[in-house]
Amino acid sequence: MRVLVTGGAGFIGANFVLRTLATRPEVTIRVLDKLTYAANPETLAPVADRVELVEGDVADAALVDRLVGDTDLVVHFAAESHNDNSLADPSVFVHTNLVGTYTLLEAVRAHRVRYHHISTDEVYGDLDLDDPARFTETTAYNPSSPYSSTKAGSDLLVRAWVRSFGVAATISNCSNNYGPCQHVEKFIPRQITNVLSGVRPKLYGDGRNVRDWIHVDDHNDAVWTIIDKGRIGETYLIGADGEVDNRTVVETILELLGQPKDAFDFVTDRPGHDRRYAIDSTRLRTELGWRPEYVDFRAGLAATIDWYRANADWWRPAKDAVEARYAATEKITR
Ligand code: NAD
Ligand code: TDX
Numbered sequence: 001m002r003v004l005v006t007g008g009a010g011f012i013g014a015n016f017v018l019r020t021l022a023t024r025p026e027v028t029i030r031v032l033d034k035l036t037y038a039a040n041p042e043t044l045a046p047v048a049d050r051v052e053l054v055e056g057d058v059a060d061a062a063l064v065d066r067l068v069g070d071t072d073l074v075v076h077f078a079a080e081s082h083n084d085n086s087l088a089d090p091s092v093f094v095h096t097n098l099v100g101t102y103t104l105l106e107a108v109r110a111h112r113v114r115y116h117h118i119s120t121d122e123v124y125g126d127l128d129l130d131d132p133a134r135f136t137e138t139t140a141y142n143p144s145s146p147y148s149s150t151k152a153g154s155d156l157l158v159r160a161w162v163r164s165f166g167v168a169a170t171i172s173n174c175s176n177n178y179g180p181c182q183h184v185e186k187f188i189p190r191q192i193t194n195v196l197s198g199v200r201p202k203l204y205g206d207g208r209n210v211r212d213w214i215h216v217d218d219h220n221d222a223v224w225t226i227i228d229k230g231r232i233g234e235t236y237l238i239g240a241d242g243e244v245d246n247r248t249v250v251e252t253i254l255e256l257l258g259q260p261k262d263a264f265d266f267v268t269d270r271p272g273h274d275r276r277y278a279i280d281s282t283r284l285r286t287e288l289g290w291r292p293e294y295v296d297f298r299a300g301l302a303a304t305i306d307w308y309r310a311n312a313d314w315w316r317p318a319k320d321a322v323e324a325r326y327a328a329t330e331k332i333t334r
């Protein structure tokens with residue numbers, strides 16, 4: 001089976017490539033990635049002789065048409081993925097997340113190729129801290145940021161291409177991922193690498209916002225479960241019952257790294273900051289039989305810390321530029 005993985009040099013896509021090659025000998029992989037600031041081709045170095053890395057844009061129709069015409073399956077991870085960046089400059093989010101997805105859909109439509117669309121729980125907006133509800137496949141879309149609204153738009157394009165043109169697609173909306181090889185701009189790697197660099201972790205707002213954490217390998221196993229067994233045209237929510245507030249995450253990182261639990265700073269809140277995300281993944285579990293392997297968040301976090309400690313060469317080159325970008329707008333509040 002020939003698989004085209006877009007965004008395969010980014011965090012989740014690269015983990016998908018590594019895990020797929022380790023577990024599925026029948027699969028050959030080609031990666032299409034623009035190699036933006038978020039990519040790190042070093043992640044793919046261990047499998048460089050088994051993966052063809054094509055540097056290019058998912059919105060390049062001629063290139064995408066050629067690559068899609070030569071594959072059995074497209075798994076579309078490529079995106080501009082960081083909310084804070086989308087507040088500073090939404091334009092690339094519209095280009096990659098909307099025009100890029102449209103371009104892929106036209107190619108899979110023309111070549112009648114199976115397509116799996118990677119999306120996020122952020123399309124559903126947010127929940128109050130005391131709301132017992134969780135997101136399901138029927139929750140109404142209500143995105144808050146330029147990032148999440150372009151992801152929501154991309155999901156709707158997929159649904160329309162399924163219904164109008166009979167494209168063979170599935171969609172998954174996953175909660176917050178953590179694990180090895182995540183860019184240091186994101187919350188967990190930023191705080192781990194801050195502590196490893198002797199810098200205090202930075203908590204937005206009051207630190208009470210809740211995210212529903214899932215290990216990247218569990219996400220990627222769920223993606224294969226949906227590709228193997230999912231119903232065409234359906235959406236599946238992926239989550240591992242991992243709700244934790246941000247302050248607890250930072251305190252756990254500090255504790256695991258032998259620092260006082262209060263050795264962090266509160267900083268300016270993110271504009272429009274979503275309060276809470278929570279996934280109900282009953283459909284995926286009951287219909288397709290998926291279960292997460294990482295059910296102990298603290299243990300998964302400890303393993304992730306070990307990875308960042310052992311792989312400073314991987315993250316150090318990006319760290320200073322990321323912190324300089326944050327420092328331009330971030331003020332310590334208490
Ligand atoms: P990432 O930012 O780490 O990686 C994105 C990759 O896409 C990078 O390698 C980048 O170079 C590539 N890319 C960007 N623009 C491109 C373009 N125009 N053409 C080709 N390649 C391009 O992102 P991630 O965290 O790995 O997220 C991957 C996917 O998973 C995204 O679709 C994201 O919305 C979704 N998602 C992420 C999370 C999470 O917690 N990180 C949760 C749910 C869903
Ligand atoms: O320094 C920080 N301090 C802080 O308190 C950073 C970078 C973040 N935060 C907070 C904001 C969020 O409440 O931590 C939480 C997680 O932040 P991010 O890592 O930026 O993730 P989030 O905005 O929740 O979005 C992530 O999950 C869903 C991914 O970046 C998206 O691509 C995915 O769709």
